[in-house]
Amino acid sequence: MPAETAAGPTRPLTARGEATLRRLLDAAEAEFGERGFHAASVSSITARAKVSQGTFYIYFPSKEAIFSALVDQIGHALRKHMALAVAEDTDPLLAQRDGLEAFLDFVQRHPGLYRIVQECQFVDEPAFRTYYERLAEGLSRSLQRDVGPGGLTPGDAQVRAWAIMGIGHFLGLRYGLWQKTRPRKAVMDEVMSFIGHGIAAKTSGARR
Numbered sequence: 001m002p003a004e005t006a007a008g009p010t011r012p013l014t015a016r017g018e019a020t021l022r023r024l025l026d027a028a029e030a031e032f033g034e035r036g037f038h039a040a041s042v043s044s045i046t047a048r049a050k051v052s053q054g055t056f057y058i059y060f061p062s063k064e065a066i067f068s069a070l071v072d073q074i075g076h077a078l079r080k081h082m083a084l085a086v087a088e089d090t091d092p093l094l095a096q097r098d099g100l101e102a103f104l105d106f107v108q109r110h111p112g113l114y115r116i117v118q119e120c121q122f123v124d125e126p127a128f129r130t131y132y133e134r135l136a137e138g139l140s141r142s143l144q145r146d147v148g149p150g151g152l153t154p155g156d157a158q159v160r161a162w163a164i165m166g167i168g169h170f171l172g173l174r175y176g177l178w179q180k181t182r183p184r185k186a187v188m189d190e191v192m193s194f195i196g197h198g199i200a201a202k203t204s205g206a207r208r
Contacts, residue, residue: 009021009025009059009060009065009066009069020049020051020055020059021059023049023050023051024045024046024049024051024056024059024060024066025066025069025070025073026049027045027046027048027049028040028045028066028067028070029070029074029110029112029116030048030112031044031045031048032067032070032112032115032116032119033110033111033112033113033115033116034112036115036119037063037067037119037123040063041063042056042062042063045063045066064123064124067116067120067123067124068120068123068124068127070116071116071117071120071124071127071128071131072127072130072131074110074113074116074117074131075130075131075134075135077106078103078106078113078135079134079135079138081102081105081106082099082102082103082106082138083138084102085098085099085101085102085105086098086099086102086142092143092146092151092152093192093195093196095142095146096164096192096195097188097191097192099139099168100164100167100168100171100188100191101182101188103168103172104168104171104172104175104176104182104183105182107172107176107177108176108180108181108182111177111180113172114172114173114177117131132165135165136158136161136162136165137161139161139164139165140157140158140160140161141157143157143160143161144157164195167191167194167195171183171187171191175187
């Protein structure tokens, strides 16, 4: 039998139960991503997952519950994907580039990402905020860690994290969602020039 948890889906105690939960979440991602929260239904999710509606309710009490759990799961998967992409980077700017490219790769692998996360603002606003806040927390920690000689200049890591996330968000929107492609190298070179140097002209002896 599954085991009850304080938050999130009811966690199964067997490999078979874990596989069923995985199928339900995968089906929910496809269904919500293609049809949106309001058009999707428990019956359409269970049909995709090839399980009964009775089985669904063992793991989730409602459509809203699986939607919120899905947003949490997507956020966790995205953070893990990005962390693995930068794990061996020693150059701070290379790590930022690899992190952005990992995000854009994730967008291509999960075409429903934008629709699901944006709808979450109206279905479960705390989960919506948590999705972004956890991304920002991880990024700000890495930015703060890399401050120092040969690394990054001192500054507000939280502000920088949200700014970089904004860049990634709209790159994903333009290229991953609308054009269904990855930005060319020249595009990423320009992005990293912006992140690394800004857009203000540098003059000799200029004061900040």
